[in-house]
Amino acid sequence: MPAKRRVAQLVMLAFAVLIVMGAYANVGLAIDEQVPSGMLTYGLGLGGFMLAAYLVLAKFAPWADPLLLPLVTLVNGLGLVMIFRLERAEMPGASATTQLLYTGIGVVLFAVTLLALRDHRTLQRLTYTSGFVGLFLLVSPLIPGLGKTINGAKIWIGFGPFTIQPAEFAKIALVVFFAGYLVAKRDVLALAGRRLLFIDLPRARDLGPVLITWGISLGVLVLQRDLGSSLLLFGAFIVMLYIATQRTSWVLIGILLFVGGAFIAGQIFDHVGDRFDVWLNPGSTEFYDREFGGSYQLMQGLFGMANGGILGTGLGQGHPELIPLAFSDFIFAATGEELGLTGLMALLMLYALIVQRGLRTSLAAREPFTKLLAGGLSFIIAWQVFIIVGGVTNLIPLTGLVTPFMSQGGSALLANWILIALLVRMSDAARRPPPQAIQNEGLTQVFQR
Amino acid sequence: MNGTLKRAAVACMAMFALLMINVNYFQAVRGQTDTFQNDNRDRRNYFERYAIERGRITAGGKVILAQSKEQDGSIRFVRRYAEGELYAHVTGFFSPYTATQIEGTENKLLDGSSADLLLQRGIDMFTGEPTRGANVDLTIDPKVQKAAYDALRQSGKRGAVVAIDPKTGAILAMVSLPTYDPNVLSDPDPGKVTKAYEALDPKSLDTPLLNRTTERTYAPGSTFKVVTTAAWLEDDSSRDGNTNVDAPTRLSLPSTSATLPNYGGAACGGGNVPMAYALQKSCNTPYGKIGLELGYEKMLEQTEKFGIGQSLQVPIPVVASSLGPQEDPAAIAMSAIGQRSVQMTPLQMAMIAAGIANDGKVMKPYLVNRITNHKGDELSAADPEELSEAMSAESAQKLKAMMVSVVNEGTARAAQVPGLEVGGKTGTAETAKGRAPHAWFIGFSDKVALAVLVESGAASVGAEATGGGVAAPIAKSVLEAVQSR
Numbered sequence: 001m002p003a004k005r006r007v008a009q010l011v012m013l014a015f016a017v018l019i020v021m022g023a024y025a026n027v028g029l030a031i032d033e034q035v036p037s038g039m040l041t042y043g044l045g046l047g048g049f050m051l052a053a054y055l056v057l058a059k060f061a062p063w064a065d066p067l068l069l070p071l072v073t074l075v076n077g078l079g080l081v082m083i084f085r086l087e088r089a090e091m092p093g094a095s096a097t098t099q100l101l102y103t104g105i106g107v108v109l110f111a112v113t114l115l116a117l118r119d120h121r122t123l124q125r126l127t128y129t130s131g132f133v134g135l136f137l138l139v140s141p142l143i144p145g146l147g148k149t150i151n152g153a154k155i156w157i158g159f160g161p162f163t164i165q166p167a168e169f170a171k172i173a174l175v176v177f178f179a180g181y182l183v184a185k186r187d188v189l190a191l192a193g194r195r196l197l198f199i200d201l202p203r204a205r206d207l208g209p210v211l212i213t214w215g216i217s218l219g220v221l222v223l224q225r226d227l228g229s230s231l232l233l234f235g236a237f238i239v240m241l242y243i244a245t246q247r248t249s250w251v252l253i254g255i256l257l258f259v260g261g262a263f264i265a266g267q268i269f270d271h272v273g274d275r276f277d278v279w280l281n282p283g284s285t286e287f288y289d290r291e292f293g294g295s296y297q298l299m300q301g302l303f304g305m306a307n308g309g310i311l312g313t314g315l316g317q318g319h320p321e322l323i324p325l326a327f328s329d330f331i332f333a334a335t336g337e338e339l340g341l342t343g344l345m346a347l348l349m350l351y352a353l354i355v356q357r358g359l360r361t362s363l364a365a366r367e368p369f370t371k372l373l374a375g376g377l378s379f380i381i382a383w384q385v386f387i388i389v390g391g392v393t394n395l396i397p398l399t400g401l402v403t404p405f406m407s408q409g410g411s412a413l414l415a416n417w418i419l420i421a422l423l424v425r426m427s428d429a430a431r432r433p434p435p436q437a438i439q440n441e442g443l444t445q446v447f448q449r
Numbered sequence: 450m451n452g453t454l455k456r457a458a459v460a461c462m463a464m465f466a467l468l469m470i471n472v473n474y475f476q477a478v479r480g481q482t483d484t485f486q487n488d489n490r491d492r493r494n495y496f497e498r499y500a501i502e503r504g505r506i507t508a509g510g511k512v513i514l515a516q517s518k519e520q521d522g523s524i525r526f527v528r529r530y531a532e533g534e535l536y537a538h539v540t541g542f543f544s545p546y547t548a549t550q551i552e553g554t555e556n557k558l559l560d561g562s563s564a565d566l567l568l569q570r571g572i573d574m575f576t577g578e579p580t581r582g583a584n585v586d587l588t589i590d591p592k593v594q595k596a597a598y599d600a601l602r603q604s605g606k607r608g609a610v611v612a613i614d615p616k617t618g619a620i621l622a623m624v625s626l627p628t629y630d631p632n633v634l635s636d637p638d639p640g641k642v643t644k645a646y647e648a649l650d651p652k653s654l655d656t657p658l659l660n661r662t663t664e665r666t667y668a669p670g671s672t673f674k675v676v677t678t679a680a681w682l683e684d685d686s687s688r689d690g691n692t693n694v695d696a697p698t699r700l701s702l703p704s705t706s707a708t709l710p711n712y713g714g715a716a717c718g719g720g721n722v723p724m725a726y727a728l729q730k731s732c733n734t735p736y737g738k739i740g741l742e743l744g745y746e747k748m749l750e751q752t753e754k755f756g757i758g759q760s761l762q763v764p765i766p767v768v769a770s771s772l773g774p775q776e777d778p779a780a781i782a783m784s785a786i787g788q789r790s791v792q793m794t795p796l797q798m799a800m801i802a803a804g805i806a807n808d809g810k811v812m813k814p815y816l817v818n819r820i821t822n823h824k825g826d827e828l829s830a831a832d833p834e835e836l837s838e839a840m841s842a843e844s845a846q847k848l849k850a851m852m853v854s855v856v857n858e859g860t861a862r863a864a865q866v867p868g869l870e871v872g873g874k875t876g877t878a879e880t881a882k883g884r885a886p887h888a889w890f891i892g893f894s895d896k897v898a899l900a901v902l903v904e905s906g907a908a909s910v911g912a913e914a915t916g917g918g919v920a921a922p923i924a925k926s927v928l929e930a931v932q933s934r
Contacts, residue, residue, distance in 0.1 A: 239460075243453045283484060303491035305472075306480030319493045341476040345469060352465040359458040363451055371450050375457060382461040386468060395471040 005066040006058055012070035013054055017047045020077030023315055027085045030316030036084075045100055046077055049107040056111040060118070061428035065361060068427065071354045072405055072420050076103055076413070078347065079406030081315070082331055085338070089321035094408065102410040106417035113421035120425045124369045127180025134173030137166035138216070138233075142223060154224040165411035167220075167229040168402075171236070172419055175380060178237055179372040181209070182244035186368075190245040210253065213237045218261045227262075227275070228387060228401035234258050235383050240376045244368075279397035297324045301333030301392050305344075312340025328407040329400055332392050348389070351404070355382040361427040374426045377419055489546050498545065499524040499637055504559045504582035504823065506540050506551055508532075508589040515540045515552065515631075528552075528635040534628040535598050538660040539589060539816065541765075542631035544646070545639040550660065551585060551816065554764040558583040558820055558828075565829070569822050581823040588619035588818045588831065593897075596930030597622040600923040607904040609661035609795040612927055615803035615898040617833040618812030620763065622899075622927060623796075625661040663767040666792035667902060670878030671731045672889045673787025675848065676801060678728060680751035681739050682844040690725030690851040700734040702741075702779035709737040709782055712877075725851045729859030731875065733786050740785025745775045748784065754839040755801050756811055757793070763814045770797040787876060795900045801839075802891040803898035805852065806872070809845035811836045852892065861890065863921035866928050869894050873924065875917040880905075890920035897931040899924055 021043045028036030036042070050073050057064055080103065084096035117123070123130065141147035141154045148156040148163060156163045182189070191203055217234040220226055238254030241247075266276070278287045282295040282302065290296075300323045307318060320326045320334035327334070336344045358378025365371045384404055391398035402412040479485065487494065503526065506515040514536045517526040528543040530536070541550025548556050557563035561570060561582040573580055597610040601624055612622040633645045650656050659665055682688055696717035700709040710733065711717050717732035727735040740748060752758065752772045761767040773780075773790025783789035796814060804811035813836040820828045840848070852872030855861045861873040873892025880887060885905035892899060901920040 239457055243450060243457055246450070246453045283488070288490065299488075299490065302475070302480065302485060303488065303493060305476055306485035307491070307493050308476060309481065310477055319496060322492050336472070336476065341472060344472050344476070348465055348469050348472065352462065355461050355465070356458075359454070359461065362454055363458075368450060371454060375454050379457060379461060382464055386464040389468050390471070393468070393471050393475055395467065 004062055006062070009057075009066035009070060010054060012067065013050050013073060014047075016070045016074035016077060017043065017050060019074060020046060020081060023078065023081040024084065026314070027081060027088065027316040030314060031085075031088055042084075042100070046073075046080070046103070049104050053107045053110055056114055057424060060114045061424050063428045063432040064424045065357050065427035065431065067353065068357050068420060068424055071350055071357070072417075075347070075350050075354075075405040076106075078335070079331060079403075079408075082320075082334055082338075082406070083327045083408050085316055086321055086327045086334065088316070089319075091321040091326065094327040098410075099408050099413070102413045105410070106413045109414055110417045110421045110424075113418050114425060117422075117425055120373070120422060120429065121367070121369060123176050123373070124180050124183070127177055127184070130173045130180065131177035134170045134177055135216070137170035137173065138220060138229075140166050155226045155229065165409065167226065168411040168415035169418075171229070171232060171380060172377070172415060172422070174233060175236060175240070175376040176373060178240045179369055179376055182240055182372055183369045185209070186244040189241070189250075190247055207253075210237075210241070210250070210257070214254075214257045214261065217258070218265065222265060222268075226400075228399040231258075231387060231399060232380065232384055232401065236376055236380045239379050239383075240372055243375050244372055275397040275399070279394065282394060297330065298392070298394065298398055300324060301326075301330045302394060304333050304337035305393070308337040308340040310341045312336070312338050312343055314338060328402060328409055329388065330392055331406045331408070332389050332403050335406075336393075348385075351381070351385045355379075355385075357427070358423050361423060361430050364430040365426060366430065370426050370429065374423060374430075377423055381416075381419070495545055495639075496523065498543075498560075499526050501560050502526050502579070502581045502823075503528065503543070504561075504584040506555075506559075507584065507586045508536065508539075508591050508594065510586050510819070512591045514587070515543075524637045527637060528632075530631045530635070533630050533632060535594065536589070537628045537631045537657075538625040538662070539587065539623050539765075540631055542634040544634050544642045545637060550765045551587070554762070554766075555585050555817065558585060565820075566822065583828060584821045584823065584825075585817055586819040586821070587816050588614075588621065589623065589816070590621045590931075590934060592934050593622040593927060593930045594624065597624045597923070597927045598626075600926035601626055601901070601903070604903050604919060604923065606919075607655065607661070609902045610899065610923060610927060611662045611796045611799040612897050612899040612931070613799050613803045613812075613814055614896070615807040615812065615893060617831075618803070618814045618836070619818065619831065619833070620796075620814050620816050621897060621931065623660075623662050623816070625659070627655075627657040629657040660765070661902070661904075662795045663763070663765060664794075666768060666770055666794050667887055667904075668878040668880060669787040669791055669793040669798060670876035670887065670889055671787055672798055672874050672876035672891045672900075673791055673793070674728060674731065674736050674785075675805065675852065675874050675891070676751055676755060676757075677736050677739055677743075677748070677785045678724065678848055678851065679755075679805070679840050679844065680743055680747055681724070682847055683751065683840050684743060684747065686841075686843065688724070689847045690728075690854070691723050693721050694724050694727060694735040695738055696720055696722045696727055696732050696735040697738075698734070700737045700782065702737075702782055704777060705779045707779065709733055709786075725854050728851050728874070729855050731860050736785045737782035740781045740783075741778065743781075743785075745781050745784075748772060748781060749775075751839075754811075754837050755797075755804055756836050756839075757797060761814065763796075763816050765816065767794060767796055767814075770794050788879060795902045798889070798891045798902075799898055799900035800836075802873075802893050802900060804837075804839040805845055805848050806893035806895075806898045807845075808842040809838055809840040811839050849893075856892065860917040861892065861921050863917055864890060864892055864924045864928070866894070866925055866932065869928065869932060871928060873921065875921060888919040890917070890924045892921075892924055892928075894928050894931065897928065899927055901927075 025035045083094050083099050086094040087096050140157050146157045148158040150156050217230045220230040241250045274293050278295045282298050287295040304323050315338050318337040320337045323330045323333055355378050362371050362374035387399050388401040388403050390396040404416050503517045507513055514532050515530050518529050541552040543552045559582040561580045593612055601608050601610050608626055610624040636642050649658050651658050698716045757770045760769040770793040780789055784791050813834050819830045849872055856864050856871045856873045860875045864871055864873050871894050876889030878887040888903040890901045901923045903919045
C-alpha cells in the first residue's frame with residue numbers, strides 16, 4: 001500500500017526552495033559581489049506560495065504523489081532565477097517580478113483546481129464541452145478584434161493591457177476531450193480493417209476523427225503560423241489514440257499524415273520549409289544574416305551552450321543576454337551557458353521525473369479515462385520539452401514553444417500549474433487505498449438492515 | 450491499456466535519452482570545436498577579449514610597447530601603446546575582431562590561452578588568481594629603431610628600414626612608413642575602429658597599415674647585383690674582386706634586337722674591368738653578361754640559398770621574395786641587375802646583407818627574444834638557428850671586401866661612418882613608367898646588417914640621385930646608432 005509521504009514531500013519542497021535561493025544569491029554575488037537585496041522577499045514569496053500549495057495538497061489530495069510538487073517548484077524556481085539574471089543584464093523584456101507574480105497566480109490556480117475538482121472523473125462528463133472550449137480557444141486568436149499578431153504568429157488574444165496565449169489552455173482542454181472521446185470510441189477505433197503487410201489497418205470510416213484533428217492541426221499551422229502548437233496537439237492525439245486502441249497502425253497513419261501535411265505546407269509556405277535547411281546548416285551566412293526565419297537566434301543559443309561547456313560559466317558570469325528571447329523560448333540555452341552540461345542534465349532529469357511520476361499515475365489508475373488523461377497530460381509535457389529543447393539544441397528543426405515552467409510568460413505557466421493540479425488530483429485517486437471490504441469469519445457476510 | 454501505456458512511457462524516456470545524449474554531444478564535443486568557439490559572430494568572444502589582462506610587449510627588455518590598462522565597465526582591459534606609431538608595424542594592433550603582427554602571432558601567449566601556460570593557468574585556477582597573459586620581449590633595440598624611424602621620416606617619403614644582427618638573425622629595427630596609431634585601432638568600440646580603419650584606405654598599396662618590410666615586395670634594382678656576384682664567385686673559386694670581366698657600353702641581348710645599357714648610357718671603365726670596379730660603379734653590362742653566362746638555373750640556386758622563395762614567420766609573416774619565372778634568355782640579363790620580375794621584401798634584402806656579413810651563413814631572422822609569465826619567470830628564450838648557407842666563407846670574404854670598396858670608393862660613399870668598416874650596395878629600381886624609381890641601400894658593419902628602401906626616393910632616372918643619395922645616409926644613421934649603443 002502506498003504511503004502518503006507528506007513529511008518527505010515537505011522536506012523535498014524546502015530543499016527545492018533552498019536550491020533556488022542559493023542560485024538567486026549566486027547571481028547577486030557574481031554580478032554585484034553581494035547577496036541581492038530583495039532576496040528575503042523573493043525567498044519568502046516563493047517559499048510562501050509553495051507552502052500554501054503544499055497545505056492545500058495535504059488537505060485535499062493527501063494521497064497525491066509526493067514528488068510532483070517539489071519537482072515543479074524546482075524547475076519553476078530555476079526559471080525565475082534565470083529570468084532574474086537576464087533582467088540584471090538589462091535584457092529588455094525580462095522581468096522576474098512579473099514571473100514571480102504569475103507563479104503566485106499559478107499556485108492559486110493549482111489550489112483552486114484541487115479544491116473545485118474533488119473527483120476528476122467529472123471531466124469525463126464534460127468531454128464534448130472540453131472539446132468545444134479547446135477548439136474555441138485554439139481559433140480565438142483568429143477572431144478579428146480579439147486576436148493579436150506578435151512576431152508574425154497569430155497566437156495571442158488581448159484584453160486591454162493583458163495578452164493571453166489561449167493555445168496553452170486549449171491544450172489541456174483538448175487532452176481532456178481526447179481522453180473522454182477515445183474512452184467512448186476506442187472499441188470501434190480498434191476494429192481491424194484490411195491488412196497491409198504486417199499491419200492491420202483501421203476501417204476507413206473510422207478515419208474521420210483522425211482526419212478532423214489533422215485538419216485542425218494543419219489549420220493552426222497554416223493560419224496561425226504556429227508549428228509548435230500544431231505538432232504538440234497532433235502528437236498528443238496520436239499517442240493517446242495508440243494508448244486507447246493499442247493499434248500501431250494509428251501511429252503510422254498519424255506520422256504519415258503529419259509529415260505529408262507539413263511537407264505540403266513547406267512547399268507552399270517558405271517559413272516552414274526553411275526550418276529544415278536552417279536545422280541542417282545553422283552556421284551558414286545565408287541563414288544567419290536572414291532577418292526572419294534565419295538561424296541567428298539558434299546560433300547565438302548554440303554559442304552560449306558551447307561557451308558554457310561541461311561546467312558552465314557560473315550564474316551571472318556568462319553572456320546569456322546575447323541570445324534573443326533568452327528568457328522565453330531560449331531559456332534552456334541560457335541555462336546551458338551558465339550552468340553548463342551539468343545543469344542541463346539535472347534539468348532534463350527533473351523533467352523526466354515529472355513525466356515519469358505522471359506516467360506512474362496513469363499506470364496505477366483504475367479506470368480507462370484516468371489512465372488516458374494522465375497518460376496524455378504526461379506525454380504532452382515530455383513532447384513539449386522534446387520539441388523545444390530538441391530545437392534549441394539543434395537535434396530537430398527549431399519550433400517556437402515555451403519550455404514548461406521555465407520560460408517567462410503567464411499563460412503557459414498558469415496552464416501548466418493547472419495541468420500539474422490535474423495530475424496531482426489523479427495521483428491522489430490512484431494511490432488512495434480502496435475502501436476496505438468488511439470481512440468476518442467464515443464465508444458468510446452479514447447485511448444489516 | 451497498460452501495455453501500450455508502458456510503450457508510450459518507454460517512448461517518453463527515449464525522447465529524454467535523446468535530448469540528454471545530444472546535449473552531452475553538443476556541450477562536450479561539437480561545441481568545443483573551432484566552429485562554435487572561435488566564431489566572430491559570437492559576441493562572447495568580443496567580451497572575452499577584454500576580460501583578460503594581456504601580457505606586455507617590450508623592446509630590449511625595458512621599453513614597454515604595449516600593455517593592458519584596467520578600467521571600469523563591461524570592457525575591463527584596454528590595450529595601450531605608449532610608443533604608438535614608432536612601433537606600429539612591429540606590435541600591430543588589437544582591435545575588437547582582429548589582432549595583427551606580434552599581437553596576432555603571439556596572441557595565445559599574450560592572452561594566456563597557449564598550451565605552454567597550461568600549468569600556470571592550473572595554479573591560477575586553484576589559487577583563485579585571474580588568468581594573466583605572458584609577456585613578450587622583442588629583439589628590437591629601441592635606440593636603433595628610433596634612429597631608423599627618424600632618419601627615414603626625414604626623407605619625407607614612404608619606405609622601410611630593417612636592421613638585423615647578422616650573427617644571430619635578431620631583428621634590431623623594423624620601420625615602415627607611413628605609419629598609424631595602433632591606439633586608435635585598438636579601441637573596444639567596433640564602430641570607431643571600423644571608421645578609423647577605413648580611413649587608412651586598407652585596400653590601397655599606399656596604406657599605412659602595410660608593413661613594408663615584410664608584406665610587400667619591390668624590384669631590388671642594383672642591390673641585387675650582390676646576389677649575382679655571389680653566384681659568380683661560387684661558380685669558380687679562383688675568381689675574386691680583381692678578376693677582370695667584360696664591360697661593354699651596350700650589351701646586345703640574345704634573340705632580340707634590344708640592348709642593355711649602363712646607367713645613363715655611360716661607359717664602364719675601359720670595357721674590361723675588375724669585378725670590384727663593376728660593383729663599385731654599379732655597371733649593368735658586366736652583370737647582364739654574367740647573368741647570361743650563369744643562366745637561370747644557377748641564378749635560381751643562388752637566390753634560394755639566400756632564402757629567397759620562402760615565406761617566413763619571424764613570427765610575423767613575411768611574404769616570399771622571388772627571382773621571377775624563367776623567361777626568354779634575354780630576361781636573365783635583366784634579372785641579374787635586379788629588374789624584370791625580381792621582387793624582394795626589404796627584410797629579404799637585409800637577410801642577404803646579413804648572410805654576406807656572417808661569412809655566408811644566413812641566420813633565420815626573429816623578433817621574439819624572450820617570453821616570461823606575469824611573475825617574470827622565463828618560459829622560453831630565442832634560440833638562433835641557421836636558415837641556409839648562402840655561400841662559402843671564402844666567397845663571402847671576397848664579396849665583403851668588394852662591398853666595403855663600394856662604400857669606400859663607389860656609389861655608397863654616403864654610408865661611410867668614420868672609424869667603422871662599412872660594406873654596402875646601392876640600388877635604383879625602375880618601377881612603373883612616370884613614377885620616380887625606388888632608392889635602395891643594403892649593407893653591414895661588424896655588428897649589424899640592414900636594408901633601406903625609400904619608395905620613389907630617387908628623383909629621376911639618369912640623375913645622380915641614385916640609391917646612394919637618398920637611402921645610404923639613412924643607413925649611416927642606423928649604423929651610428931648601433932655603434933653607439
